[in-house]
Amino acid sequence: MKNKLVIGTRGSKLALWQANYIAHRLCQYHPGLEVTIKHIVTTGDKILDVPLAKIGGKGVFTKEIELAMLRGEIDLAVHSLKDMPTELPPGLTLAAITEREEPFDALISPKYGTLDKLPHGAKVGTSSLRRRAQLLNCRPDLTVCDLRGNVDTRLRKLETEELDAIVLAQAGLKRLGWDDRITQQLPPDICLPAVGQGALALETRSDDSEVLALVAFLHDEDTAAAVTAERSFLNELEGGCQVPIGVYGRVENGELVLDAAILSLDGAAALKDRICGAPAAAEDLGRKLAQHMYVTGGREILAGLFARPSAGGGNNR
Known part of the structure; x- marks a missing residue:
């Protein structure tokens, strides 16, 4: 050895x-x-x-x-x-x-605290098309600004760029001991995480x-089953940084549950669905959910994305 x-x-x-x-x-x-x-x-x-x-x-x-x-x-x-x-x-x-750390996204807004309390037109920083689209789906009035850099850089830019809030992965904040900066964990019905997040x-x-x-x-077998389904879903749709896709798998009571969302860049169109099955069939479940969503509205959303240049954003960071 x-x-x-x-x-x-x-x-x-x-x-x-x-x-x-x-x-x-x-x-x-x-x-x-x-x-x-x-x-x-x-x-x-x-x-x-x-x-x-x-x-x-x-x-x-x-x-x-x-x-x-x-x-x-x-x-x-x-x-x-x-x-x-x-x-x-x-x-x-x-x-x-x-084993997966907390998979969800976190809002950091020292002044306003939560997404629903942000004022009309509030400036929110994120480098992710996925986050951008889901935020706008929930709050179309927001001004979403591109935000690059490491976690500490982004936290600093919250103040230096006069942003009202930023969104980061909760796992990274927790690992660095900065989870006390979190003012709201964004629930999956508002913001599904990135593939493999956490x-x-x-x-x-x-x-x-x-x-x-x-x-x-x-x-960790349960985490592996969950993220295998997520990665299979993304691979089937050939998505990545250029596509606003959120997907969240987890094993509950021995069953793999997979939620997913495909969104337009402006968040106006959002298709959401779920599939459940055996953890051993994780790859197949991810592929089946992607195929089903593609033919029930996803095709039209993706066609709209690729018909025009992507605006800002980036990786599911």
Whole structure:
């Protein structure tokens, strides 16, 4: 068994927290294992003045890390699963998916507190088309502004850019110890989360049996079933950063429940649906729900999205 392991990660505070958390768990479970962390700058980290949807989608936060792994420079990558494309490069695999942290989005509005209390025309910052569309579906009067940067940067911009509120993933805030900044958890009937939000993905080379064995204990079956259904749904619709799609899977009383929404960019059109079934059929359930929604209104919404340039927003960050 390996006694040394190199983890590759982005250099943001959240990415480093996640990598160090996994390193700590690994060292606890495998006494004597030496883990080092290598910082890798990704395209998404370099380009901060352009909406993510315009610079290549989800792969902008993983490509350079994956190339480093294929070159043998690192053994394991720790990603936020929501940053990962639904299809991986040849030679790489998801070795484990951790137990999910809180999957929902959080509103931060020190002055107003909750979405319903924001004044008419309030300025809300988010980098996500998914969040933008769902916010406008609920409150079409809002002015939604593009907001890029790491979690700490976005929190700072709440004040420096005179925003009334911002929306971030609750999981990231909690991991960084900033959950006290949250003024409202946005419920799924208002804002469904991004695919895989709240879960960490451990990626390695497909043929690296030693690393696969080392991280196996971190894999959570219920989370894996939920996010497999979510990723299957997104993959079937060929969606990503350019498409406002929310989807949320969870295992309840032994049954996998999957809720999804497809929206127009302005939130005026919103199609929502649900499917339930066995966790073992997660991939099939996600695909079936996507196919059903596509023929019951999703086709028209998606056609409208691709018929015009996407406006602002970006990844489900």
